[in-house]
Amino acid sequence: MSLIQFTEKGMYVPFANVYIDPFVSVDKAIVTHAHGDHIKRGCSSYLSHIQSIPILNRRLGKNKYEGVQYGIPVHINGVKFSFHPAGHILGSSQIRVEYKGEVWVASGDYKMEDDEVHTPFESIKCNTFITESTFGLPEFDWLPQQSIFEEINQWWHTNAEAGICSIIFAYSLGKAQRIIQHLNHANGPVFAHGSIENMNDAYKEAGIILKPTQKPSNYINKKDFRKALIIAPPSADTSIWLKKFEPYITAKASGWIGNLNSNQGSITDTGFALSDHADWKGLNKAVKDSQAQKVIVTHGYTSEFAQWLNQNGIEAEAVKTQFDGNVI
Numbered sequence: 001m002s003l004i005q006f007t008e009k010g011m012y013v014p015f016a017n018v019y020i021d022p023f024v025s026v027d028k029a030i031v032t033h034a035h036g037d038h039i040k041r042g043c044s045s046y047l048s049h050i051q052s053i054p055i056l057n058r059r060l061g062k063n064k065y066e067g068v069q070y071g072i073p074v075h076i077n078g079v080k081f082s083f084h085p086a087g088h089i090l091g092s093s094q095i096r097v098e099y100k101g102e103v104w105v106a107s108g109d110y111k112m113e114d115d116e117v118h119t120p121f122e123s124i125k126c127n128t129f130i131t132e133s134t135f136g137l138p139e140f141d142w143l144p145q146q147s148i149f150e151e152i153n154q155w156w157h158t159n160a161e162a163g164i165c166s167i168i169f170a171y172s173l174g175k176a177q178r179i180i181q182h183l184n185h186a187n188g189p190v191f192a193h194g195s196i197e198n199m200n201d202a203y204k205e206a207g208i209i210l211k212p213t214q215k216p217s218n219y220i221n222k223k224d225f226r227k228a229l230i231i232a233p234p235s236a237d238t239s240i241w242l243k244k245f246e247p248y249i250t251a252k253a254s255g256w257i258g259n260l261n262s263n264q265g266s267i268t269d270t271g272f273a274l275s276d277h278a279d280w281k282g283l284n285k286a287v288k289d290s291q292a293q294k295v296i297v298t299h300g301y302t303s304e305f306a307q308w309l310n311q312n313g314i315e316a317e318a319v320k321t322q323f324d325g326n327v328i
Contacts (some may be wrong), residue, residue: 001014004097004128004225005314006319008023009026012322013097016078016081017141018047018153019108020032021039022043023211026044026289027180028043028045029049030046030081030259031043031052033088033091033092033108035174039060041107044064044066045064045090046066047074048066048068048091049067049068049070051067051208052093053067053206054202055173055179055199055202058201064083068082069081070082070085070093070122071083074140080097080098082096083095083096084096084105084119085118085121086108086109087111087114087115088111088118089109089118089173090118090174090177092110093108095108095121096271098294103127103128104128105290105292106130107130107131107286107324109134109276109277110278111278112278112285113282115145116182117208118174118178118183119205119229124290125291128294129290130294131160131297132278132298133283133297133299133302133306135255135280136283136305136308138280140279141256141281142255142273148222148273151184152168152253153185153187156187156229160187163247164226165225165230166229166240166251168227168228168231168251168252169232169234169251170201170232170274171253176196176200176231177199177200177255178276179253179274181210181212183229186274189214190227190228190231191213191229191230192230192231193233194215194217195233195318197215204265211315216244216245218323222246230323234252245282250268251268251269255274257271257274287309287314289328294313294315294317295309295317296316297309298320299314299319302319306318
């Protein structure tokens, strides 16, 4: 019997009778992180990293949550679980599962570069490594984030000097807070959409000090936004909400900007290839550093990445899941 089984309900650990990131409501859920494709409403209990709980409260409402710190073991029916940093968003974790000397690691979503906001990725040695492959093609090759943020800050500065509002679309949880922390706030005021402010509050509750942002709803005169940068979720890109900021120039921060043929392409004026997922180099490094004898590849370019690993002497298989990964 496999230590972790892939079922219609999600990743199942039969010896402990728990699910990791279940797709449906289950009795006991272990959560790698609080993005919508990795959490399910209605579970009887949730075990997550402690920093995920403020987000879970906002997204799922009141439930039975238990939070643990990184590296602290939790034993369930003789199975040893522990959470380790994934570097993806607040509280994001790889789940290490050990039973009778066998070790599996379910990575959830992860990135290798330290974004200076979230706890950076930690390599965990294991027998079997379950990896995402959202950007599992060689063409996805991220520049260092410092270069990307220099571009973003210069773009904003140029717009502000021309008296034009800058609007950047970024996912509300993780990406938006990363951008807030790396903006040059001397360029002008920073405003955040309500959905982002909600997540900002969760970060603050978890002990993360964010640079200041303001709510656009507190301002009426369009002149207040002329030198401003507005951070909004991608879903707002066609909203009439944007009219209050005219004239404006838009941009999108997404790893999909790195693939011009992707159906995730942007309709904005410009784009910045900034992702909270590992690129091709990062995926390969994570696999190598795990020293796993077998790799299971989920969500993304699964068959392509698994084939590459097999061709390079690492046993791998692709497994279909309901995880998305395409949102950022």
